[in-house]
Amino acid sequence: MATARDVAERAGTSTAVVSYVFNNGPRPVSADTRRRVLEAAAELDYRPNILARALSAGRTYSLGLLIPQIRNPYFATLAEHLENFARQHDHLLLIGDSAGDPEQESAHIGSFIERKVDGVVLVSLLVEPAIQRFAAAGVPVVALHPVPEGVTVSTLSIDYVAAAEASTDHLLSHGYRTLGVVTGPEDSPGTSEHRRGIERALDKHPRASARYVASPVSRFAARDAVQPWFKQKRPPRAIYCSTDEQAFGVLFAAWEAGLRVPEDVAVMGFDGTSECTVTVPPLASVRQPIEETARSAVELLLDRTNTQAARHVLDYALVPSTSCGC
Amino acid sequence: MATARDVAERAGTSTAVVSYVFNNGPRPVSADTRRRVLEAAAELDYRPNILARALSAGRTYSLGLLIPQIRNPYFATLAEHLENFARQHDHLLLIGDSAGDPEQESAHIGSFIERKVDGVVLVSLLVEPAIQRFAAAGVPVVALHPVPEGVTVSTLSIDYVAAAEASTDHLLSHGYRTLGVVTGPEDSPGTSEHRRGIERALDKHPRASARYVASPVSRFAARDAVQPWFKQKRPPRAIYCSTDEQAFGVLFAAWEAGLRVPEDVAVMGFDGTSECTVTVPPLASVRQPIEETARSAVELLLDRTNTQAARHVLDYALVPSTSCGC
DNA sequence: TTGTAAGCGTTATCAC
């Protein structure tokens, strides 16, 4: 593999100039010299050694994505978009999948810091400790979930409370009086926001009631979580899920229990992954702007001028479908 | 951040010894010195700079995974297991998702080579060109799909022909006479193996016939691909899919067309992802040994002694379920 | 068993 020294020799100049050319700075280079360098580089098929560059310049041209579970289509989609935008900016995306395990998340945090990623997109189980560690290491972070007041970090998310309210309200407006709610684990970020939105909607429908169950964000866990309801004489007439992933499990549990969706039980997901359009039956959901989230996250992380921690709120969209009775 | 020099000073020794301690070699260190170094390191919270280590030693302690689509649960599961095993060996897993696009795959190949990963797990769209580039760059590769004879590379896979034959035979043994086959794109690795296996099974059931359609490996594409069949007077009585991902789309298409599974049309997937157990109805499939594949792949890549290119054949398992009529 | 010092391939300072 050719090095900058090889290119410099061939172009009759120095490694410094080769560096100036390839980085467009920090010193100017005459048009003629630049041409000779580029020619020599092309002839030798020179590519700067990223590792050396990283060591010297302190930038790795990589971004980290820390998520609870890559198998969740929402995160898989997010990863795809982030990777695209990262590539457009000549960055590599590292994916850290915690598999719902705080210890694994912690290991990934260490790994990202060790490898000196230029920034991290965070969907954390630990939230505050995670943010602290990255802050201490000087790694810029964008969090995609609700973060407690007072924690200094950029966030990029929809208004979860409003979205949960809108979704629940939609269900209750169908006339469904008994609501089942599947949230994530008690302490996971977002759970309280979903609850808050649901309570608000319930306030507007005084004759409706709700029962709650917390479940890991997995279709398998969610199926298990709602099975008891479906064995009861009077299962909830409608089920609100805080993620599509869980809703997939609920659709299955209903089928397994011999309940028709939406005739016997209506189901609403959350995230609006495209997988919703091909479930049996198609799943109503709240669409998150995944692509826009990814684009903004990459821009925020790579824009070295803007170091302000700002909280950005994106738009969501309610997407009715067969599963909610439309 | 503390450096080896800091640790050396504090322990009253040299950076060389610090290195010997942290790498268990290549020179021996006295028990006492080792202890002093470890103490100093602990006090300073020293962690070797991976970038510097990589530049100097030529190893990055990272593995690459190149796949067509992270949203496919089979690949997502594979990624999870690989990441676990990689972590157990103190390696980071880089995931390159080509999204079915050869250009993106090509970009990832360049990226992996540039970043000097220690090895690559390959599920390629391009196969031979990909293998060539890694070979030229001296990057060890394990391919998880069928590879043309004569190409020198380690492979790790089930016997696709036998598995396809067993699966098809299972369907035909139910008495289904008309078979629909959904394969991947014509030129994708594996497609011809599936075909070969199917032909063999058909030979054993002379009264059965098959029609074929090639489709990108996506549930959405597969739904579109089989829709015409389901609009016909006589749709195929059973459908064989070369991936679960496609079978998910087929289940949806059947529902959409008002056909019952398995009463009107039976469906068989391939890969045996756990998502099969919670589809409506549960999907019969051929289970691939994903975890074992991941374990072996990591071991093969990290075992620097064994540089032989060997073709390893793993076991598959036919998993009947509701969708095939059991 | 330990220490010195020469890389690894960049970047960027500073003098010209």
Place this chain on the structure above:
DNA sequence: GTGATAACGCTTACAA
């Protein structure tokens, strides 16, 4: 505009 040269932090001959 350009070119020596000193980092960056580690590994590893080689010498002691």
